Amino acid sequence: MRRLYPVSRAEEPLDTLEALADAYAYPEASPTPWLRANMVASLDGAARHDGRSQALSSDADMRVFGVLRVLADAVVVGAETVRQEGYRPARVREAFTARRAAAGQPPAPAIAVVSASLDLDFSAPLFTAPVTPTLLLTGADAAPDRVTAAKKAGAVVVVAGAGHGVDPAQAVAELADRGLRRLLCEGGPRLLAQFAAAGAVDELCLTLAPLVTAGGAPRIMNGPMIAVPERFHPVSILEEDGYLFTRYTHSHRQSHQHG
Numbered sequence: 331m332r333r334l335y336p337v338s339r340a341e342e343p344l345d346t347l348e349a350l351a352d353a354y355a356y357p358e359a360s361p362t363p364w365l366r367a368n369m370v371a372s373l374d375g376a377a378r379h380d381g382r383s384q385a386l387s388s389d390a391d392m393r394v395f396g397v398l399r400v401l402a403d404a405v406v407v408g409a410e411t412v413r414q415e416g417y418r419p420a421r422v423r424e425a426f427t428a429r430r431a432a433a434g435q436p437p438a439p440a441i442a443v444v445s446a447s448l449d450l451d452f453s454a455p456l457f458t459a460p461v462t463p464t465l466l467l468t469g470a471d472a473a474p475d476r477v478t479a480a481k482k483a484g485a486v487v488v489v490a491g492a493g494h495g496v497d498p499a500q501a502v503a504e505l506a507d508r509g510l511r512r513l514l515c516e517g518g519p520r521l522l523a524q525f526a527a528a529g530a531v532d533e534l535c536l537t538l539a540p541l542v543t544a545g546g547a548p549r550i551m552n553g554p555m556i557a558v559p560e561r562f563h564p565v566s567i568l569e570e571d572g573y574l575f576t577r578y579t580h581s582h583r584q585s586h587q588h589g
Contacts, residue, residue: 523553
């Protein structure tokens, strides 16, 4: 993997997982929680092909995906994506055990599923066999029987909304209150759009795949429109096998960027 931007750092080696982790380290100067999103898109803007993102990925993309996970305290993901992608618990990466311990993190990040209805399979490994207990972010009006079933399965239910749904800003605050400040959102497109519209996305890591798909797949954000487009600033661009790994920070976070 090579660095294309910034040019001043183009000669820095990125041939180890440790070097890649250093390149994607969370900002140390941020006084508040930091939520980064990681998504992949085709050249023509598709976030999925045939309903899943896997067809757009590559070995290098999965390497970045894994590194971003091991740096996070929690991975935030929508219930629809959990169902479509067959989410499993985050696994322990032995190469990063010491790094996570030094950062005060458990061996693997928690998966935090955003779900209003709690329409999930609580017998799945995501709930029955996580290294770090799975969290469920839901609204105050969630069905009591589903809340009971979730807790019985071992999930930690977190109320992050006054009504039926989840408020993105409250979700981030609730996770931070539990010591989960380095957050990674893996979508899907509807959830990410909701978080972006609420101003909760601090950083976007977007993999641009050298593929075209056509069809009617959603973009990486597919939800409420932001009234005035918000500006993000480039931090870095990496490349391998034609895939571009871009990293942007929101303008309100630019002073805390780390790359």
